[in-house]
Amino acid sequence: MPRFIRFLPYVLKSLWRHRARTALTVSGAAVALFVFCFVGSVQEGLAGLTRGQQAERTLVVFQANRFCPSTSRLPQDYGRTIAKLPGVADVVPIKVFMNNCRASLDLVVFHGLPQDKLRSARDLKLVAGDWGEFEKRQDGALVGRAVAQRRGLASGSKFTIGEVTVTVAGVFASSATEENYIYTHLDFLQRTRGLNSVGTVTQFDVKLAEGAEPQAVAKAIDEQFRGGPIVTDTRSKGVFQAKAVGDLVELIGFANYLGYACVGLVLALVATTTVMAVQDRVREHAVLQTLGFSCYRIFSLVMTESLIVSLVGGVLGIGLAIVVLSFSGMAVGTEGVNIAFTASVGLAGTGLAVSAAVGMLAGLVPAWQAARAEIVASLRHV
């Protein structure tokens, strides 16, 4: 057991002595780390859109020069043509319907898929309800966990957006991005009065065959329909999603600065507290040195104090952020794509590392001052 554990009671009691000050600093650090994690979770969600097998090995075929899904209309029989192209393993026609095309914190996106394709094309684990019920019901819907949390939806409840009313047949868990979708039957969405879109779909998801080159296949697809009535624009799913939320990316980049500012804030806060703690105890540290405490020991005592304040605040803030993020299903979306606020172990780890680094950095100068202080002069200090 390291020797320094012996000194921990002294460090903790010193912090406890000024508990009001300690508590204020800890809560300041907690708030800052909470915001830091929130910003980080948006960043993670954004990365989630472009990462992984789905994003890289799936192409999205969309109508050319259209952005909002409600404006893209492709003939459904394009699917058969695409399926015959080399490098294509599977084609999934999708009808998209949503409540809002602009940037929103409450973007609800329905994806209508043919019943037989949904299970193979998506990796959904039901956490409530069952597949049988979904398959049986014409208006059945499988709701992503994030949407269910946001909207308070449970199995059996009815849910209406505009002209579309569905019955929740199940709630599913999947990747953070997926959990922001609501899946329905394709023909149900196509036949909904007002949408008036029998025979057309919004997009095709094209699953690439083993070894197929995404760029080449995308080019071949667009080539195919160049002279046709409706021209297509095909990209990998990752690129497609990144482009859809393009307007938000700048905002998110700005939010990053907010995250860095929070780190700076904790640094200033913890440093101030540690400087005060050292100035309060000039004589006490000189007494300890007289008893035989080395400069190194004094330095590490002050560092430990600073580290504890920063880490306790960090753990509280990070913990709260993870809880809130996990149970609120928050997301920001636009043009049919949601960026899920994603709480991950990696994010918590980053937060902790930041807290620790800030704690050390904040303690450095005061710890150095305390360690280098002249004993005799400090003993006279009042």
Place this chain on the structure above:
Amino acid sequence: MPLVEVRALTKEYSKGDQKITPLKDAHLDVERGDLVSLMGASGSGKSTLLNMIAGIDRPTTGNVVVDGTDITRMSRSKLAAWRAQHVGYIFQMHNLIPVLTAYENVEMPLLLLPLSSAERRKRIEIALDAVGLADRADHYPRQLSGGQEQRVGIARAIVADPAVVVGDEPTGDLDAESTEQILLLLQRLNKELGTTLIIVTHDPKTAAIARRRIRLEKGELVEAGAPILKRELQRA
């Protein structure tokens, strides 16, 4: 061989172009088990001398040898480790750590030594018992009287069983009754444990318990009863 040997010790402070020399070429031997009092006018350099013997201040020139070790040549961290093992320091204002109990205050110097918590406990109990505060172990400094606080301070100074214990006006802040108690305690420690004590004081009553009384005058040490000339002749 004397336990403490002060050799040609000089301490100079310069303030602007003015030079203050509280100690000039001071010599002093303290034998093991002795009880020495150090008197002198205010500002005569008593604390300065004591602090150099305790290894918390450094001379301008000269040496302090304690138990055969020249402490003036040690690095700062070596000196700290040396203090932990060899010196006990009794402050004028007890200087206890307010957030720690009497027990924990006395434990502080022991935390630096390679002792198990059981060994520490035994030593702390002996030290607190010696100063008559075994029943106050869990009290915080603010719950103790001035005299009791000083006794905890003494327990902290002796707990590591140091070669030499120094005190800088250990009764300077106390009323007559507490002073009496502390003096008795110091005498007992010296007689029963054989602790070598060097006590700075300006109180003749405190000086009276000493076997040897030394005065600091104009930077030089004068032995009471033995004029400095005689000592110099002895040394020569």
